[in-house]
Amino acid sequence: MKFVAVTSCPTGIAHTYMAAEALEQAAAAAGHEISVETQGAIGATPLDPALIAGADGVVFAADLEVKNKERFAGKPTVSVGVKRGVSDAARVLDEAVAAVEAFSPDVAVEVVPAQDVPVRREGRGSGIRRALMTGVSHMIPFVAAGGILIAIGFLIATVAWPSNGAIEVTGVVDGSDPTALMAWLSSDFSWLSAQSWAVLLFWVGKWSFAFLVPALSGYIAYGIADRPGIAPGFVGGFVAGLVGAGFLGGIVTGFLGGYLALWISRWKVPAGVRGIMPVVVIPLISVAVTSVATVLVIGPPMKWINDTLTVALTSLSGGSAILLGVILGLMQCFDLGGPVNKVAYVFATTGLVNAATAADAPAQIMAAVMAAGMVPPLAIALATVVRPKLWTKQERESGKSCWLLGASFISEGAIPFAASDPLRMIPSFMLGGAVAGGLVMAFGVGQLAPHGGIWVLPLIGHPLLFVVALVAGFAVSALAIIGVKEYSARKAAAAAEVVVDVVA
Incomplete structure (x- = not known):
């Protein structure tokens, strides 16, 4: 059979392309043809x-909304999470074959269009998770660019101000006086000055970070209501x-703006009003309600939670800090790019807004x-090298790629191994x-x-200690x-010997 496929994951980096490769390999092994569209970060x-x-x-x-899904209307379709595409591609293709064989063109018009609006039809929990992952995936580029630029600014500052490595421009660094920043850039900036570049890159990074909460909120709302959700989501964020409600407030405004826009878009209105609904009525009402509710209702409790969390983090020391590191480490490795992993990552990245130096909590x-x-x-890469006999040839080959994936902070490289033996x-x-x-x-x-x-x-501050910990x-x-692999192998061998003895 001939199939077409679309793969996507929340970050648009690893799962997206691993699922595509797995589906292509499974199709080739089963004698099918498949063409895959990867809707990734690029x-x-x-x-x-x-x-x-x-x-x-x-x-x-x-795991995200498939873009331009209407292209596939009238075709038998199987829809699964991206992880199943990675770890269980052969069975997914079997399900697709069964869907084709059971497909009736007479009911195509009734069945397929229901998939055009999955957020409305799927379970509430799945819809919430999908919307949240959509927000996180679109937020990450702002975080990555901003964080690295801020770090580069501080790195240059260690050369520009060798006494203490701090960026020392009063009223500019702390942002207390935006006018001072603009005046400094227009009058004191020098193309050949390390101090000028340190300050400028620092602020470009800060400006990128400023979009963090609006992007998170805006794309959560987009994941719920499509384009009508963007305006209330971004403004609410x-x-x-x-x-001062922080990223927690941004999550709440994203869901509020998204569901509000979705509800308004379902209103039954006269034909003459339909044309102005998406450009006037929906954004006007959803933006107004979301913003007012944020200021008067959502903001105060979320600000209190955010401030309390910030104070708690900045005061961490000793055993409490180590315990937090242990908990975050457990979360990162629990589902390898899944919701628990993303909660830990978003918690860390959004906290960077409150960090001025690498020494801060x-x-x-x-x-x-x-x-x-x-x-x-x-760990997989090392284990396949140290004990190669415990692994199949294909696993050893996959282990080699894990060196680069792990070094690049792509946890998803271990998913095939986790999926086969969780x-x-x-x-x-x-x-x-x-x-x-x-x-x-x-450390x-x-x-x-x-x-x-x-x-x-x-x-990274103290890079050698980071390497030691890693x-x-x-x-x-x-x-x-x-x-555990050797124990299981010995146990299996012992069981085989018992069977041989019984037969004998």
């Missing part, structure tokens, strides 16, 4: 309409930032999360992640770059993996 190259027209069926392996939390997230693929792999990953996260916090290692792995090592984490995890 965009997508749409499938040729001729391929879609000639396809027997469609596979969606996606912006207001949440102004009133939020920067240490970010370092702990990144170190822990690098552990699973690096009861042994995941606890082993979590053990190493807890060690790495706890050691980072114990007081911090970083202002929210992504990059070893490639942003120069931007190596300790993935070494412990690799030893645990080898231990």
